[in-house]
Every structure is written in C-alpha cells, then in structure tokens.
Amino acid sequence: DIQMTQSPSSLSTSVGDRVTITCRASQNISRYLNWYQQKPGRAPNLLIYAASSLQTGVPSRFSGSGSGTDFTLTISSLQPEDFATYYCQQSYSTPTFGQGTKVEIK
Amino acid sequence: EVQLVQSGAEVKKPGESLKISCKGSGYSFISYWIGWVRQMPGKGLEWMGIIYPGDSDTRYSPSFQGQVTISADKSISTAYLQWSSLKASDNAMYYCARHVTWGIGWYFDLWGRGTLVTVSS
Numbered sequence: 001d002i003q004m005t006q007s008p009s010s011l012s013t014s015v016g017d018r019v020t021i022t023c024r025a026s027q028n029i030s031r032y033l034n035w036y037q038q039k040p041g042r043a044p045n046l047l048i049y050a051a052s053s054l055q056t057g058v059p060s061r062f063s064g065s066g067s068g069t070d071f072t073l074t075i076s077s078l079q080p081e082d083f084a085t086y087y088c089q090q091s092y093s094t095p096t097f098g099q100g101t102k103v104e105i106k
Numbered sequence: 107e108v109q110l111v112q113s114g115a116e117v118k119k120p121g122e123s124l125k126i127s128c129k130g131s132g133y134s135f136i137s138y139w140i141g142w143v144r145q146m147p148g149k150g151l152e153w154m155g156i157i158y159p160g161d162s163d164t165r166y167s168p169s170f171q172g173q174v175t176i177s178a179d180k181s182i183s184t185a186y187l188q189w190s191s192l193k194a195s196d197n198a199m200y201y202c203a204r205h206v207t208w209g210i211g212w213y214f215d216l217w218g219r220g221t222l223v224t225v226s227s
Binding site for chain 2: 001030032034036038042043044045046049050055087089090091092094095096097098099100
C-alpha cells in the first residue's frame, strides 16, 4: 500500500488566518491526490481532486498544489465553517487516506 | 436530487450476519463505481472496496478481502456491504461513496450519510 502522511496532525488557528496542510506519499503518485473535509458527525466532503482542481461548489479560498510525492492544501482566509478535519487521499493504486489534520479554533 | 441514501443504524451480536445498503438516485447508477469506506470510532478513513453496478465488477482493498462482500442490484440502484460473521472490531461507521474515474484513479464526489454498525455481546 502507498502510505500517506499528513502534517500537522492538528493545528490551532484563528478566523482569517492562512492555513497550509501538507501530505506526503510514500512513492510517486503523479497528481492522483484528493482532499476531503469532514465535520463532526458528518460524511466527508470532496474539496479538491487531481491535486489542484476545485470541486464544484467549493469556495475559492480552498486550493491545492503539488505532484509526485508532496502536496499542499491551502485555505487562504479561514472562515468559521472551516473548522473541521481534513484528509488527503491517493488513488494511484488501491486508495489510501492520510491520518487527518484537525483544524481547531485558537 | 443526486444522492446516496444509506440504511439505518444496526446493533448486532458477534457472529451474526449483516447486510447494509446504499441507494443511489438522481443520476445513472450503473455508470459510476460505488465504494465503501470505514471509519472506526475516533479514527480516520479506510477504503474497503468498490463495485461497478453496470457489470458487477468488484475490487477489494487487501485489508478487507475475504472479510466483507460488496454487491449491487442495478434494477433498484442499490449497493450492499455484507458480513457473514461480525466481530467486535467491525464496530464503525460505514459510508458509501460514488467514485468518479479520472485517469487511472478515482475521486469520491458524492457520499451517503453513513450507517453506524454496533457489534456487542
């Protein structure tokens, strides 16, 4: 299996801050990397697919970048509704997820 | 409305069998892969496997191969996840998700609300 490692595991931040979450794959996955947001008690929600493509309906403050083994999810100006857990997921081979990054209110 | 509707929460005893469902509506059910994702209490997401309802082509994660069975009935736009003998370690929330093919991979653009499975003696 391809291992996905996210950092940090959690972060405390404030509304309006710029937030960056990184995801590293254990081998080259090209651009087969997706990002999801999950709020407590809710199903995950697709934010970014193919490393940098914004899913329809997702606010433009979310963006993704990277290729190969290193990827980034950026939230340009954190909003109250963005406090959640974020997961990266590769689909280059049998899909696997990162362990998640919990974004909390400072 | 495009949606996946999952069956309700289940409480079972170890050793019992179980089949949970995921019904798609508002789109061509046979044209997309449907998969299952496990989330154990307080933990992350684990991909279990998928099925293409159009021809019932099924693929499993090695971690779940032999532990569960994925099936579908395209006549009623429903996918299933079943266990023949539940264990306490099967306690989890199970999500179905529509898989969209991109290149050689997928992304999961539509999710059900989840089915909570509780296994307890």
